[in-house]
Amino acid sequence: MTNNEKNRKSSGALYKTIWRWHFYAGLIIAPFLVILAITGAIYLFQPQIEQQLYQDYYEVTPTGERVSADQQIATVKEHYPKALVTSYRPGETETRSSEVGINLDGVSYTVFMDPYTGNEIGQLNDSDRIMDRIEEIHGELMIGTIGDRIVELVTCWAIVLIITGLYLWFPRKNKGMAGVLLPRFNKGQRILRRDLHAVPAFWVTAGMLFLIMTGLPWSGFWGTNFQNIVTNTGVGYPPSVWTGSAPESITKTKEIADVPWAAENLDVPESTIQDYKVLSIDNLMQIAEREGIDPSYTIYIPQTKEGVYTFSAFPAKAEDEVTMHIDQYSGAVLADYRYDNYQFVGKMIAWGITLHKGTQFGIVNQLIGLLICIGIVLTSISGFYLWLKRKPSKKLGAPTAPSVKTMKGFLLILIILGILFPLVGLSLIVVWLLDWLLIQRIPAMKQFFNA
Structure with missing residues (x-):
């Protein structure tokens, strides 16, 4: 030959x-x-679909001064006395309703409020949203x-x-x-x-x-391990996101708030317990405006006396992402983590996610x-x-x-x-075992699979 x-x-x-x-x-x-x-x-097309599905919940008519966020939350507590208030979202435009996140008997709901009248528009079980099911x-x-x-x-x-x-x-x-x-x-x-x-x-x-x-x-096995490697090798977030020393914490930000991928493994600091009154949500909104946070942000409310307020904003464009931890008593910014703080890998992942979801460049x-x-x-x-x-x-x-x-x-x-x-790799081992133990040993299977 x-x-x-x-x-x-x-x-x-x-x-x-x-x-x-x-x-x-x-x-x-x-x-x-x-x-x-x-x-x-x-x-x-989640934004367009949800806008049509929940238009009656989302849209409000501006009619003068807005009712304070704390008053809106107080109304929700009156309507749902057994519920735990977990978050507040003020809405990114003048015609957008505000949202109060609550947990009632272990189930998460979003209560939509008209910020001009202070009245409840309605509530949705978070697990029943159609796009959440699609996701x-x-x-x-x-x-x-x-x-x-x-x-x-x-x-x-x-x-x-x-x-x-x-x-x-x-x-x-x-x-x-x-x-x-x-x-x-x-x-x-x-x-x-x-x-x-x-x-x-x-x-x-x-x-x-x-x-x-x-x-x-985003995957549970490869994604989690990749995220841990990114964090442990220092290409996740730099020390500069902390206003003081980085905290030694066993709690990660993803455990208390829905935040951008790059911020999920960010250690959660603790508030310094002093003779201070807990900051109101209205105070937090002033801080958000002062810090220039994208108006689509959500405020996650601490559930313990050592906990912190967390701002989370991951809007359409990756470069507008913000994760910020605030001392619930003094209002001090304990951690400020934005797109500009991301290392190269973090920035690439952030862009990849917004491009994957179709939000980075809009309809195109x-x-x-x-x-x-x-x-x-x-x-x-x-x-x-x-x-x-x-x-x-x-x-x-x-x-x-x-x-x-x-x-x-x-x-x-x-x-x-x-x-x-x-x-x-694991699936290859399974395939090899099936081939060796069954396909190669059973003539009918060997002929069927042309092995």
Whole structure:
């Protein structure tokens, strides 16, 4: 056998190896990718959707002087005497209602108040908001921690899908852009079906990879560990965010408030207990105005005598994010953490999140995100259709399993991905065990999977 023949045989074996992994990865995760893409596309338009759904709660008519925030909270306490008041949001515009967060019998509600009349507009159970349900499906398939891990596993395996797909797509014969950047409509149905999957998949690849990498920091396993590494290596927040010494605290900001990603692991300081009266919410609003905090902020109210007030603002643009801890007695700023304080990684994650959510550049950002989501759905469906058309009777239709000797380079790539994304590594071990214990030992399964 000549060297050219050996090279062609080796190249063919590698192609089949990558095709086989692409086939299985696509077949298993495609349904989940469709769910993530559809829910993500809907969530992109959260501001517009919620504005329509809750217009009667959100909009108020300015009629003179505003009723003080403390008086509004007092009214809420009268209406819900057994509730614990947890937060206050004044509203970012003159025509926006204010919101009082309460906890009643372990359930979180938002009470909407007209800041001009001081009257209650209505209340919503936070867990019943439609967009929160969409977010729950998108992030954890509505099944909690297990769902979060499944979503993380799917997104990590989507990286394998992208890498193998690009290899299969890469042109090996220079015959122009047909079949590479544009579908071939005059080469028969088989070629057209392939092109209608491969070509759109190429165009959506960059956007899909971006959504994966910007979504992973939110994941429960990889995201949490990544966040801890960012914090522990000093590329999270610098010492300059503290007005004094950084506190030694076991409480993280994410445990007491909904804050930007970069601030979630910020240690919570303690108020210095003195013979001071606790600051009113109206005092806090004056501090927010003095400190130039974005008007979309929420004030989280301390529940202990050592606790602190926390300002949290993560509006449409990443550069307007603010997390600030305030001594509840003296009003001293204990920690001031803004976008300008973020280290490089923090800034990249902040931009990634706002771009992922479609808020950074408004409607243009939303439409680009929508096109990517549509592309993911269409390529998933076209891939499934391509499989149905090629699938032989009584077989799965997977490419022939190659020898392990021909997979060394590709296995190295999988091992690297398994190290970078531990859930991928764990799933690879499970796949290998299934293959070794079942598929290779049961003739019918070996034939079905073409192993």
